[in-house]
Amino acid sequence: MEASNILRKTESKLLGERIRQTVFTLGVIKRQCEELETTIRSQVSRDLANRLAEVVERSRESEHRKCKMRQVNKYDRLREKSSPVLDTTLSQQLERWVVNKSDRELNDDEKSLLAKGMNYAVSPTSIPTIDLITGVELACNKLTDKTEKDQVRAEAVKVIGSSHAPKSNLTPGERKAMKDLRTDESVTILPSDKGRCTVVLNTTDYKQKVDDLLSDANTYTLLKRDPTRKYKEQLRGILKRLCDSDRITKAQYYLLMPSSDTVPRFYGLPKVHKPLCPLRPIVSSIGSVTYQVAKFVADIIALTGLFTNTPVPDALRVIRRRLEEDVTLPDRTTLSVDDVMELLTFCATSTYMMGLGKIYQQREGFAMGSPVSPLASNIFMEWFEVRALDTAPHVPSFWARYVDDTFVVIREEYIDEFTTHINNISPTIKFTMEGEENHQLPMLDTLIHRKDTGSTKITIYRKPTHTDQYLLMDSHHPLQHKLGVIRTLVHRAESLVTEEEIKSWSLKRSRKR
Template sequence: MNPLLIPSPSTGKAHGLRPRIEFLPLKRRNKEIGNLTKKRQRSNRFRRRTNNNDASPHLVVNLSSSPLSQAETSLLSKGLKFCPTPPEVEQIALSQDLSTFYRGIRLKEFFLDEPPSDPEPFYRKSTWTPAKNRVPSLETQEQGNRSDIIIKPANKGSAVVVMDRQQYIDKAMKHLNNRSHYALLDSDPTCNFSLQIQSTLNDMKEHKHLSEKAHKFLSPTNAKPARFYLLPKIHKPGNPGRPILSGNGSPTENISLFVDYHIKPLVSRAPSYIHDTPDFLRKLNDIKDQIPETALIGTLDVSSLYANIPHDEGIQASREALTASVHSSPPISDIKSLMSHVLTKKQLHFHGSALPTDIRHSNGHPDGSFIRLSLHDQAGTADETHFLDVTVQKKPNGITTTLYTKPTDTHQYLHSSSCHPRHCKTGIAYSQALRLRRICSEDPDFSFHTRNLQKHLCARGHGARAVQLAINKVRSLPRSEVLKPKSNKKTTDRIPLVTTFHPNLPPLRKILCDNHHILHTSDRLQQAVPDTPF
């Protein structure tokens, strides 16, 4: 068992300047962790009063015939990302996280003398751990369930949707009964699909087009059918469902990652590619002075785009794009074969039925396009349109932009009482205000939407003063600065300690920093772990 670095209680201080370190087995480690996890109590005088009656009827959309109790509605109104605070730290989980952290240090030391090399993008993660006692200093210092309803997030707008189970099944079967795209099968073809994919991978390995690690990673193991589910579109009449196919564990899961890895760079090279809202705003800013007064602005939407792309034509288009990019390895013919497997071997399970499907995957925003039409000598104008979360307006002084939200948007931000790290909650106001600063080209629009933002966040339990401070901080930033693309994040070789958050966790970061000098008593560990973990 790995020890835990814990200051000894005999020093008389929780964290002295030079505390004596005890190295404990797992059983005693859990006990010491429990001693360090003291509840942080605050006086009622300074405790923020929260509004317990925050179950707005717009936050929970009950489409089912079963009424929800007040407690159920109150819980669901906090959002599907809300985490209730456990009464105690899960000490077993924390010990497992610490063991993973210690393994990272051992691996860094074990491979210290290996020459640096770029890791392969496709490989199965190993669970091997170097033997102990290689470096002495490292070893000595170290709601109730309900079956009658289905709860899903809304496709757009962040609301929580409650549906009758049978109603949900009926909506799903309406999609699956479309025999143009789905067919009911007599047996599960998962094993046959896995064998066909494996044969292609074996050929690639035999011709030296795949490394041993990549071949092992891509090979389907214990595969299972994909799972079909719906996200309700409450912003449309009749609340239709958006079909989603979860391919986790399916035969094509890993080869789809391989195909995506090689064709994804091609997408950003397309002239029509829009990465996200900031990218769209930058492109719009570049052409805003080129739009004539007679121009009409609008958007195009493609109905059932994925299902209407013929497989052969889609594969051929990808092949031509790869050829134009001077792609060399692996051969384009191999990528074409794997792409064919991804598109044609997508069987799914729903409500006990196995069906094949031809749902496609894509990148960027292929189902919508922003267009600019220049029309002359025609009556009528189109002065406003919506694209992504932006409203584009044509005014006498030029093109302006402001925020667009769907009428069904519930603004269900993370609740302030959710068991998340503090910075995750305090950063919401700043990040959302920064988003508004980018989108709103005129200050009056920015002021209007930030007032609404403050109202929505306060309704979720966030402090009005903290929200206002974040908004004022963003208000001082020039819009031209916040529209600039972010620089690439710097990579780091530091070892992270990842654990499940709890407000009563001991100060792990301080403990690690205070005792990091112990690792540096070994020359090898000083080279392997020069910086403090994070």
């Protein structure tokens, strides 16, 4: 009770001090305005001075009304936060945004923090002065004029010196929760595989699920030693030979040469919509030996797509044929087809990773997480679908594919026969079929409805796992990133939805996000 009284008295004193400071500031501004008005009246005619005064007064009144309306709206929102209806809505949102499958009991601050999402950027508590100075020096190194360098440095010093850390976008309770959760090794926090919710697992359960994945002898092989150094030396030899023969430049050589011994990292994302919450295997190859080379080759073959079960030997044969037929290849690179295939084969066969402190080799398919894998796989899938359709006993009247999702229109009596046919093209590429229900079928983020008249309409499709969570506006991201989220939602509604009434509803929903 005594502590509460002390807190109330402190709050009252702070509020009084804030009011006193505001009154003082207003007095200073008023005197400055009077001095400025006197100066203006001494330099212009009376009529012009009076007209200027009228314009300034109207502008002041307009700004006063806007400011007052903002404050009233802010007050109303603060009142709504204490209402039972909003509390219920917030509680329901927290249940959708935070899935706790651990033994740890989360408090309100921890739930509020985790509900912000794994893409939420916490505002820094101080200006990153060293990082800013480093960036300025890197930029100055590209300048040749010493005077210009000095001007840039002086301006940077001025800006950094006058800068202040941004206002915290976390409450004190949320900052404490972040520290507590970060130091609690008994739980592992991950984004869900789908739906953008945050999942809390017991670390022992997570490690067991990862171990179950890596124990699949048909997919992964445990290695006795780390092959990073071996791959690094092999790649160094390939790049040196290409550089010495002027097929890549010195700059490309140093860019592609691996500078670290980072091992690709294996982890899993929980599928909370499935029983027992299995993991989807993911590999992060950023910074690995083959990462820069894979990006380099990906730019050369310049396609898009993803299919992790792609048979590597078949895909490499298809890609070689495509490159040999590509008359524009010399416009994109000085490398020959053999050079590109050598680099691609090296990336495709360097399929090792670290999981739970051990090194494993992926037995089949292109390396997960490599920038070139989606592109190479898509080339193979293009060949696959052409062959499947050309040899089909009954060709669908419509076939559209994006990555590994296809939308097919075919007579009902031919469905089983066609499914069997395409599943016999390759031993590793298998399709499953989902038929329409209630005259509608989802495809990516659209829902295609078949009308009684035979025509179709398209609406936005949201999976049952969808949580309506996007990038929060108070996240410490550039404003353009946040506006980009809104533009994307609006663009989707305007470009995909076919009927105006539903389009209008979708746009209103986008604005509420």
